[in-house]
Amino acid sequence: MRRKDRKxxxxxxxxxxxxxxxxxxxxxxxxxxxxxxxxxxxxQNNTFYFHCASExxxxxxxxxxxxxxxxxxxxxxxxxGEIPCxxxxxxxxxxxxxxxxxxxxxxxxxxxxxxxxxxxxEAEQFEYKKDLVNxxxxxxxxxxxxxxxxxx
Numbered sequence: 209m210r211r212k213d214r215k216x217x218x219x220x221x222x223x224x225x226x227x228x229x230x231x232x233x234x235x236x237x238x239x240x241x242x243x244x245x246x247x248x249x250x251x252q253n254n255t256f257y258f259h260c261a262s263e264x265x266x267x268x269x270x271x272x273x274x275x276x277x278x279x280x281x282x283x284x285x286x287x288x289g290e291i292p293c294x295x296x297x298x299x300x301x302x303x304x305x306x307x308x309x310x311x312x313x314x315x316x317x318x319x320x321x322x323x324x325x326x327x328x329x330e331a332e333q334f335e336y337k338k339d340l341v342n343x344x345x346x347x348x349x350x351x352x353x354x355x356x357x358x359x360x
Contacts, residue, residue: 216300216356225300225356226251227327228282232258234308234349235277236269243269249280250323256306256349257320267310267345276308276349297359304354311346320346 216222232249235242245266247258256278260266270276282300289295311317318341325334 216302216358221358222302222354222356223251225282225302225358226280228300229280229302230328231280232256233279234258234266235279236266236273236308237275238269238272248324248328250320250325250327252319252323254351256351257311257323258347258349259321259324260345260347262343262345266347270308270310270347274307274309275305277303277305278349278354279303300356300358302354302356304351306349306351306354308347308349311348314341316348317341317344317346320348 216225231246233244233246235244243265250257280302285298287296287298311320318336321336322334
């Protein structure tokens with residue numbers, strides 16, 4: 209990271225940014241072609257979770273290459289200047305890499321769904337219809353590394 213003064217060093221600081229984020233952008237790559245997609249997500253224990261359709265490009269790409277990159281931002285705000293070149297952005301962001309895999313275990317699917325719901329809800333307990341849990345596809349990303357950055 210070029211701007212060391214903006215680096216978020218602590219795990220708690222990085223997780224604070226993750227807690228404020230609304231969208232996780234996941235980048236996949238196959239055959240030297242990148243593909244990035246925004247997803248709703250949950251996070252716990254150095255692992256991201258998201259749900260997707262039971263078929264499609266994301267799943268095909270994961271099966272061919274499980275290495276992914278990700279990005280999200282917490283609070284962002286435009287800071288206007290007197291002239292165009294003085295405009296800037298106040299921001300918090302997290303970038304990283306990880307390994308994506310499809311979750312097949314029912315209890316782990318429910319755990320992943322709970323993390324997604326906690327990201328967007330104040331509730332702590334959730335109930336799911338059994339047929340929904342059986343149909344839904346949950347993908348987890350085990351984080352290999354991630355860094356945080358925050359403007360002052």
